[in-house]
Amino acid sequence: MLPWSDCEAFFEPDGSLRDVYVIGGGIPAWEGLLRIARTRDAGLEVDGEERPLPALATEALALRQARSPLLSIDWDGIGLNAHFFAAEDVELDLDPRAICSDERFEALIGFMATLAGETGKTVILTPENDQGRPYLAVSPTGEAVVVAPPSTRGAGEGSDLQLVSASTESASPPRMPACACDDVPPVHYLDEAPEGWVGGLPLVASAPWLTLRRCQTCRAYWAVDGWDKYAERVIVRVPSEDDWVERAQAIELRKALLLRSRGGAGEEACAWAGCGGRVVVGTVLCVDHLWEGGVRR
Ligand SMILES: [Zn+2]
Numbered sequence: 246m247l248p249w250s251d252c253e254a255f256f257e258p259d260g261s262l263r264d265v266y267v268i269g270g271g272i273p274a275w276e277g278l279l280r281i282a283r284t285r286d287a288g289l290e291v292d293g294e295e296r297p298l299p300a301l302a303t304e305a306l307a308l309r310q311a312r313s314p315l316l317s318i319d320w321d322g323i324g325l326n327a328h329f330f331a332a333e334d335v336e337l338d339l340d341p342r343a344i345c346s347d348e349r350f351e352a353l354i355g356f357m358a359t360l361a362g363e364t365g366k367t368v369i370l371t372p373e374n375d376q377g378r379p380y381l382a383v384s385p386t387g388e389a390v391v392v393a394p395p396s397t398r399g400a401g402e403g404s405d406l407q408l409v410s411a412s413t414e415s416a417s418p419p420r421m422p423a424c425a426c427d428d429v430p431p432v433h434y435l436d437e438a439p440e441g442w443v444g445g446l447p448l449v450a451s452a453p454w455l456t457l458r459r460c461q462t463c464r465a466y467w468a469v470d471g472w473d474k475y476a477e478r479v480i481v482r483v484p485s486e487d488d489w490v491e492r493a494q495a496i497e498l499r500k501a502l503l504l505r506s507r508g509g510a511g512e513e514a515c516a517w518a519g520c521g522g523r524v525v526v527g528t529v530l531c532v533d534h535l536w537e538g539g540v541r542r
């Protein structure tokens with residue numbers, strides 16, 4: 246069980262709500278939420294009028310086009326509200342003041358574990374409307390993880406993931422869902438990454454023109470170039486948060502990627518006077534001189 250004392254700061258009242266998300270869960274995840282809602286006698290309101298719970302999640306999502314559907318679940322004293330904003334991500338909000346004790350915190354983790362189990366997806370708790378910066382994550386098998394403390398995020402300390410079992414039976418090792426981290430090259434162009442993969446990796450730190458993300462499943466770190474209309478964006482796997490900026494920006498890594506993406510080295514010598522290096526396939530220059538000339542891909 247995650248200790249409440251480690252997480253209390255996530256719920257300090259600041260006038261904003263907290264969100265629970267199933268990112269990318271789609272309609273099946275909304276259906277999972279409705280199944281849970283039915284076990285708790287939850288209510289649906291549409292523009293303030295009480296209605297029976299919809300049989301299908303798509304009905305509530307369709308209502309959203311012109312009305313304001315609101316699903317409210319009372320989970321052991323915690324009010325959880327879903328507004329059906331988007332079909333793609335299940336989103337619920339809660340008032341952080343409701344999480345005021347050990348028991349309430351356990352109940353919230355219990356809800357997240359139930360939703361994760363029901364949907365087969367990791368469930369995260371985030372600041373309001375800030376799905377890229379989760380505080381906590383709970384896996385479908387019930388493992389609860391502190392992703393990053395609220396105030397120290399990006400400051401280097403205390404942002405290590407802690408893996409603690411939320412269930413009382415912790416005898417069997419946690420079974421983690423598959424991730425893409427080992428299926429992609431450790432250095433590649435961002436547009437070669439599997440669709441939606443990078444966006445699903447929670448942000449753990451940032452630097453100018455660079456962000457650090459961490460896989461919730463295998464805990465790999467990935468440094469991602471920021472957007473720049475003149476540059477080819479690159480994503481680099483780094484071993485830890487130590488020196489991650491330097492490692493990610495290492496020119497040798499990027500030159501190696503340039504060389505690989507152009508098919509490797511050819512037989513001829515670089516045309517640059519006195520160089521002697523081997524050309525990059527399809528060019529008359531070596532990789533160093535191509536790089537010097539501003540070629541990045
Ligand atoms: Zn991974």
Ligand SMILES: [Zn+2]
Pocket residue numbers: 515516517520521522530531532533534
């Ligand atoms: Zn050269």
